[in-house]
Amino acid sequence: MHTSARHPDSYGVPQAGALLARLGLGEFVPGRIRALPGRNASWSGPTLSGRHVFVKQLQGPAEDSLQRFRRALAFEETAVRAVQPRLCSPPLLGHCESERLLVHACLDARSGADLLADRAWDASLSQALGRTVAAVHMLPLQPDTAGDAAPPLLPPLHLLDALPEQGYLMASQAELELWGLLQRDTELVESLRRLRESERRAPRRPSHCDLRLDQVLVHEGKPILVDWEEFRCADPARDIGSVVGELLWTAVTRIPAARDDTAAASEIVSGPVSAHDIAAAGAREWQRLRPLATAFWHGYRHTDESRRPEPDEPRKPDEPDPHLAERACGFAGWHLLDRVLAHAGEQARLPATGRAAVGIGRRILTAPHDTIAVLGLTEAS
Ligand SMILES: Nc1ncnc2c1ncn2[C@@H]1O[C@H](COP(=O)(O)OP(=O)(O)O)[C@@H](O)[C@H]1O
Numbered sequence: 129m130h131t132s133a134r135h136p137d138s139y140g141v142p143q144a145g146a147l148l149a150r151l152g153l154g155e156f157v158p159g160r161i162r163a164l165p166g167r168n169a170s171w172s173g174p175t176l177s178g179r180h181v182f183v184k185q186l187q188g189p190a191e192d193s194l195q196r197f198r199r200a201l202a203f204e205e206t207a208v209r210a211v212q213p214r215l216c217s218p219p220l221l222g223h224c225e226s227e228r229l230l231v232h233a234c235l236d237a238r239s240g241a242d243l244l245a246d247r248a249w250d251a252s253l254s255q256a257l258g259r260t261v262a263a264v265h266m267l268p269l270q271p272d273t274a275g276d277a278a279p280p281l282l283p284p285l286h287l288l289d290a291l292p293e294q295g296y297l298m299a300s301q302a303e304l305e306l307w308g309l310l311q312r313d314t315e316l317v318e319s320l321r322r323l324r325e326s327e328r329r330a331p332r333r334p335s336h337c338d339l340r341l342d343q344v345l346v347h348e349g350k351p352i353l354v355d356w357e358e359f360r361c362a363d364p365a366r367d368i369g370s371v372v373g374e375l376l377w378t379a380v381t382r383i384p385a386a387r388d389d390t391a392a393a394s395e396i397v398s399g400p401v402s403a404h405d406i407a408a409a410g411a412r413e414w415q416r417l418r419p420l421a422t423a424f425w426h427g428y429r430h431t432d433e434s435r436r437p438e439p440d441e442p443r444k445p446d447e448p449d450p451h452l453a454e455r456a457c458g459f460a461g462w463h464l465l466d467r468v469l470a471h472a473g474e475q476a477r478l479p480a481t482g483r484a485a486v487g488i489g490r491r492i493l494t495a496p497h498d499t500i501a502v503l504g505l506t507e508a509s
């Protein structure tokens with residue numbers, strides 16, 4: 129197996145410039161190029177042709193980056209075949225497989241994560257995001273997408289039995305604490321197995337599969353999605369659950385008492401912060417954010433229900449999936465655990481925010497059906 133790593137220093141801007149020239153866009157205007165944060169190397173800026181572009185070079189072992197590159201292109205090929213094309217992603221201007229380069233139009237936009245942090249993400253944006261996500265799920269199934277049956281890797285059930293030696297040695301203290309917590313919790317492990325099993329039986333649709341609010345850009349008032357490297361045919365409940373999970377995670381991170389810095393301060397003033405205090409503050413935050421989850425769900429449902437069969441679709445689309453909301457809640461619960469895991473890599477101890485998120489995620493995962501209304505996935509009256 130060939131797994132040579134692609135290092136950002138040995139590849140990058142020169143290759144991007146050469147591709148831009150081949151595409152007739154001209155190289156980046158010197159001094160105007162901006163590197164963007166993310167797991168891959170990416171740059172944006174104006175080109176000599178005047179067109180602003182966003183260029184991304186996928187990083188990581190060659191086989192892995194090739195697979196992600198092909199998934200991203202499969203999305204682009206699927207999107208152009210939509211019967212009613214809608215803008216749900218920035219236009220692709222060119223690509224180069226050997227250099228793992230993707231060139232998109234650079235949009236003048238803010239991310240959903242930024243808007244939510246500024247409390248500028250409102251119910252109408254949530255509802256519009258629901259429509260965008262439904263439009264993705266309504267894309268026609270292509271042989272390539274449909275043929276790629278590999279389910280997403282997460283949640284990683286095998287790691288709930290034991291971490292492999294390498295993973296154990298590389299893990300931070302907080303990650304070890306968290307894995308220990310999860311592995312000992314047989315009820316939680318069982319609920320994750322049930323979620324994966326129900327996903328296996330679910331009708332599949334073209335899905336983003338790595339949806340977070342930093343992958344949502346709001347351009348001219350419309351939410352569109354970027355970063356399609358996990359695109360495949362999958363349980364649509366994943367994308368729905370990710371959005372709801374993002375809102376839940378935001379609620380948890382807004383609990384003042386659960387933030388380590390303020391927790392330490394309030395302990396001095398009023399004694400230790402109890403789990404009960406944290407839960408009460410979390411519930412208050414969720415009261416504010418829950419309408420955003422409901423608006424998202426209504427936007428999704430309204431578009432999804434208006435779905436018409438594509439002309440070349442072999443069968444009529446399924447009746448509305450009666451278990452979609454329940455599975456979406458399960459994935460929202462998983463999303464919370466995933467966020468805690470993503471942050472634990474950089475932490476010495478699992479912070480109170482993380483423990484609160486695990487507790488809430490656990491409650492959702494162990495009884496997803498009972499949380500549908502609490503999470504706001506109620507039908508419009
Ligand atoms: N076409 C685009 N126009 C403007 N900004 C973009 C565009 N595509 C992505 N971005 C911004 O760059 C960030 C990184 O892009 P993304 O595709 O998510 O890369 P990564 O794979 O490294 O996460 C995104 O979160 C988004 O804020």
Ligand SMILES: [Mg+2]
Nearest residue numbers: 166167343355
């Ligand atoms: Mg990204």
